[in-house]
Amino acid sequence: MIWEGVPLRNKNFVGREAIFSRLRQRPSSKVAAALPEDPPPQALQGLGGVGKTAVAIEYAYRYRSEYDIVWWIPAEQLPLVRSSLAALAGRLGLEAALTTGIDGAVAAALDALHLGHPYSRWLLIFDNADEPEAFCDYIPRGPGDVLITSRNNRWQDTLDTVQVDVFTRAESKKFLVRRASINVTEAETDLLADKLGDLPLALNQAGAMLSETGMPAEDYIQLLDERVTQIMSEGKPPDYPAPVAAAWQLSVKKVRDQLPQAQELLRCCAFFGQDPIPRDVFRRGTQATGTRVSDLNG
Numbered sequence: 001m002i003w004e005g006v007p008l009r010n011k012n013f014v015g016r017e018a019i020f021s022r023l024r025q026r027p028s029s030k031v032a033a034a035l036p037e038d039p040p041p042q043a044l045q046g047l048g049g050v051g052k053t054a055v056a057i058e059y060a061y062r063y064r065s066e067y068d069i070v071w072w073i074p075a076e077q078l079p080l081v082r083s084s085l086a087a088l089a090g091r092l093g094l095e096a097a098l099t100t101g102i103d104g105a106v107a108a109a110l111d112a113l114h115l116g117h118p119y120s121r122w123l124l125i126f127d128n129a130d131e132p133e134a135f136c137d138y139i140p141r142g143p144g145d146v147l148i149t150s151r152n153n154r155w156q157d158t159l160d161t162v163q164v165d166v167f168t169r170a171e172s173k174k175f176l177v178r179r180a181s182i183n184v185t186e187a188e189t190d191l192l193a194d195k196l197g198d199l200p201l202a203l204n205q206a207g208a209m210l211s212e213t214g215m216p217a218e219d220y221i222q223l224l225d226e227r228v229t230q231i232m233s234e235g236k237p238p239d240y241p242a243p244v245a246a247a248w249q250l251s252v253k254k255v256r257d258q259l260p261q262a263q264e265l266l267r268c269c270a271f272f273g274q275d276p277i278p279r280d281v282f283r284r285g286t287q288a289t290g291t292r293v294s295d296l297n298g
Contacts, residue, residue: 001064002091005072005084006125007053009061012178012207015171016055019044022162023059023147041139041146043155046164049201052149055164056125059147069122069144075129081138085109092118106138113140120144132158166198175200179207180217188217195224 023042044052060070073084086105089097089112096108113122122144129135130152139146148155155161167175172193177184184192196202210220256263269277 001067002069002071002119003064004070004088004091005074006060006070007057007072009057010054012175012204013054013058014174014178015167016051016058019055019162019164020059020062038141038143039145041141041148041159043148043150043159043161044164045150045153045155045161048151049199050164050166051200052164053127054200056127056147056149060123060125063123067121067123067144068119069124071122071124073124073126075126075135075148078134078138081126081129081135082106085138110138110140113144114142116143123147125149129155167193167200167203169193169198172196172198172203175203176207179204180210181207182210182214182217184210184217188221192217192221192224195221 044055046052060072064070069088071084071088074080082102086097086102086109089105089109092109092112094105094108094112097105100108112118113124120143122142124140124144124146126135126139126146126148129148129150132150132152132154136158139148148159153161166172169190173186173189176189176192192206193203196206206220206224209215210217265282268282
């Protein structure tokens with residue numbers, strides 16, 4: 001089996017069964033020749049922080065036995081998509097991967113997927129593809145499956161789109177109990193979920209804080225109330241609701257109080273995407289400032 005780029009499975013994943021049921025639906029219609037139609041690409045669409053990528057990761061692991069290829073493509077930028085498809089051509093053993101440039105390798109990979117040769121059971125996941133127009137030529141059609149995650153609702157004009165929303169309250173409470181790794185009462189999880197709007201990203205940040213600091217849930221809720229009030233008075237971030245920013249600021253404040261150098265490291269990392277950051281970047285920065293790498297590593 002060819003398995004490439006899929007992030008580690010989230011051991012705290014809960015719920016989302018209705019979404020998986022939608023994704024598993026396959027078109028039952030037949031074409032005139034009585035052959036099954038190729039399954040249409042599907043898109044997980046929703047606001048930032050609702051857990052689209054988490055669902056895609058869980059889908060890959062849950063159903064991996066049904067595929068010969070599971071290929072994860074970071075799709076924030078078109079060059080990343082092209083380089084990933086060119087690398088797939090190499091893994092498929094296509095001659096074009098060695099004898100042509102990147103354009104030829106990409107075309108060869110897409111043709112192989114379309115024809116289903118050498119593998120017909122494939123899954124490609126384009127994560128965070130927010131510009132539909134830019135990616136249309138790079139989405140393969142054929143016997144395999146395509147799953148896209150995106151904030152952009154324009155995908156629904158061309159693809160079968162599954163909306164991803166916040167957790168149900170039951171999912172929020174179950175997730176918090178798993179993520180917090182401490183004793184939290186049902187009343188506390190219900191109140192915390194309510195204050196964070198059942199948003200998975202905010203709940204994950206809250207659970208991480210409770211787990212790593214041992215802070216009582218009631219103390220966190222009190223701090224959250226104070227921080228939300230402050231944020232709402234200053235104006236909330238445009239991409240996330242106020243509870244997310246509040247939970248994040250609480251985490252940053254805790255880092256700043258315990259290890260100021262770590263805050264500087266976070267500030268530096270914020271300038272990069274989610275792909276691995278070369279260690280040399282930090283070595284050069286520490287040479288310029290006189291800071292030791294061990295100080296930043298804590």
